[in-house]
Amino acid sequence: MSARPLPDGPLVAFYGDDFTGSSAAMEVLAFAGLETVLFLSAPSPERLKAFAGARAIGIAGVARSQPPAWMDRELPPAFRLLASLDAPVAHYKVCSTFDSAPHVGSIGRAVEIGRGIFSGDWTPMVVADPGMGRYQSFGHLFAMAHGAGYRLDRHPTMARHPVTPMDEADLGRHLGRQTALPVGLVDFVAMKRGEGDAALDRARAAGAAIVSLDVLDAETLAEAGRLIWERGGHPVFAVGSQGVGAALVAYWRRAGLLPAEPPASRCAPVERIAVVSGSVSPATAGQIAHALDRGFAGIRLDARRVTDEAAFAQEIGRVVAEARTALGAGRDPLVYSATGPDDPAVAGLRDAVAMAGLDPVLASERLGAGLGRALREIVLNAGLTRAVIAGGDTSGHAAMQLGIDALTALAPLDPGSPLCRAHGADTPLDGLELALKGGQVGRPDFLSAVKQGGRTPV
Known part of the structure; x- marks a missing residue:
């Protein structure tokens, strides 16, 4: 047939x-x-x-x-x-x-x-x-x-x-x-x-x-x-x-309805990128460790402060300031809330949310949105052209803070997380190159690969 x-x-x-x-x-x-x-x-x-x-x-x-x-x-x-x-x-x-x-x-x-x-x-x-x-x-x-x-x-x-x-x-x-x-x-x-x-x-x-x-x-x-x-x-x-x-x-x-797989594309390297992560997966933890070993500037966000909106706004301001300092020193800022499921910060956040009587879903949304606001300020202040958001639940709430409304795929990185171009009818971040990385996605050198625009085919 x-x-x-x-x-x-x-x-x-x-x-x-x-x-x-x-x-x-x-x-x-x-x-x-x-x-x-x-x-x-x-x-x-x-x-x-x-x-x-x-x-x-x-x-x-x-x-x-x-x-x-x-x-x-x-x-x-x-x-x-x-x-x-x-x-x-x-x-x-x-x-x-x-x-x-x-x-x-x-x-x-x-x-x-x-x-x-x-x-x-x-x-x-x-x-x-x-x-x-x-x-x-x-x-x-x-x-x-x-x-x-x-x-x-x-x-x-x-x-x-x-x-x-x-x-x-x-x-x-x-x-x-x-x-x-x-x-x-x-x-x-x-x-x-x-x-x-x-x-x-x-x-x-x-x-x-x-x-x-x-x-x-x-x-x-x-x-x-x-x-x-x-x-x-x-x-x-x-x-x-x-x-x-x-x-x-x-x-x-x-069935011959589509041609064979086209050759993979690759983007040019950039001098600096910014990364925010709300992921608690071991894969992301390994990627953070790999990036820190290669000169990324790690900036830990105290996620417990999501229980107080004013305090959390101050915390976002602090990490943005530290990111600006890192960029001024020629380093790539990497803002993260935890390094894997065994990081004490995970239990600390859970206990803080329970003690405050805050809905865990609302806490997750607030954390993701805060990371998104931080990334927007970091990118705009430094004029960056490429960024990463890590964490499946984080990415949605964070991306919505960027003022963009669409993505198209630019180049493969690791299966499940391409480098994309951001689009927006009326935003200074139209054209930003963005990777949204699920917690379990990517090899250890993922963040370096984003900065380089991909990997050289073996």
Whole structure:
């Protein structure tokens, strides 16, 4: 059977449940040769017209850190806007480690809302992405860390996540805590035997509303893309990580609908960059240590002061002043709130928030926004052209303080975190080169690679 051709206009419209994950979804499509724009909030018709040639259009959100009541209020208008773009694929983008819970970042609730707006008999789910070191076997998710693979519930970071610790690797079971929608599976054995369609038919006949698709390698990735594109309906509403886009691209290439992977681009080095980090992941801690060893100026932010707005404003002013001093001495400022999950600052913040009776979600938002304000002042004061925001939850709240409204991908750095160009209709930061780095994303030299504009291909 011949492949369904790619129509003109937008092919994929997606909503990301955090900013770093949204940039990962943009990366997969943009570096496949599909012009992609990621808006940082719902775009106006005028802003959509400014990117009229885009083949993929995304909206970055913060749903991963929000309760279901917030989703009930905020997701319907975002989904209706995506539906108005008339793209054949609508994608609710989640983290590739599926971090979520019934009370915060509920993927199940998001799917329920989406299914009420988009047509389609079933919702494909692709969470694994081998390019990111994520693999799914018989419905169980595995993720790489420090060069080794772990079942998700035994992963050294995700099993200890401070907000959504993952104690279940079976994604169907985990999702079952968040929704009553039945979850089915097309496993990799059926895919490799050429029985993917039959397995999908069985899952749907059994009443599955969501069907999880195993992905282990290039073959199963492309097969997952085929099932989405050829069997998903018109339009299809899919849920998953950037693996959804990666699967579609793999199938479109295999079917001859897209050319082979274009050569990777690279940006020129810059003299100075600024970094802010609200991440507590071990990967980010390693990147901070690597950068400090190479001359970055570490500036620790006392996150406990978020419990008092006036005190926190003073703390932001202090780190901005220290960053200005560092730049004057020819060094790159690196503002961070913690160095990994075992940093005493993590427990210190948690205890301070509890003692103050502050909602932890509000504390996280306040921390991210403060880091964003600090970065804006640092960049504008020094006339910097490149910056980094680290932390999945941090990035959204921080980026919203920059006055920008869209990103486009410039060059790859590490899978899931490209170097982007910031856009804004009326902001001095229009054109800023920005990397949004998820906590678990990137090799140890990531920050140096941002400064250099990428890595030299081996």
